[in-house]
Amino acid sequence: MADFTILNENELRKILKEEISSVFDNYSDLFNQSNELPVVDTINLTSAIAFLAENGYxxxxxxxxxxxxxxxxxxxKFGNKLIFSRKELLDWMQSNTRSKLTY
Known part of the structure; x- marks a missing residue:
């Protein structure tokens, strides 16, 4: 036979609040100090094309x-997919462009 515990509403709220807080505390390292997720630098092929176009290339x-x-x-490469780094693409664009010649 299973054991049952009878709780009143306030006791149940307290237990749920503690459990939810502990879950969020365990994942707090995923957030930076401004409570935002860190920006992921890697993008796929389609996003790389869009990223390059946004930056004039x-x-x-x-x-x-x-x-x-x-x-x-x-x-x-990740499996058979190409993966690009935004930072490396910006550096690549910078090194593969030249300033406008003035006459």
């Missing part, structure tokens, strides 16, 4: 595949 999917296969753009 329009590129097609095939061109990005070609640059990655020739190891001319920083990327990594």
């Amino acid at each position: 329009d590129i097609s999917k095939s061109k990005l595949y070609k640059l990655s296969s020739e190891r001319k753009i920083p990327c990594k």
Whole structure:
């Protein structure tokens, strides 16, 4: 036979509040001091194309595949997927652009 404990409403609220608080305390290291999730630096191929376009470097999917296969753009593989770092893409764009020539 199972044991049962009878609780009044306040006792149940107190137990639930303690349990919920302990769960959030265990996951508090996922949040930075402003209570926001940390920004993930890695993006997939589609997001990389959009990210490059947002920063003034329009590129097609095939061109990005070609640059990655020739190891001319920083990327990594996860299984059969290409993964890019926003920071590395910004650095790559910076190093592969030149200032406008003035005459």
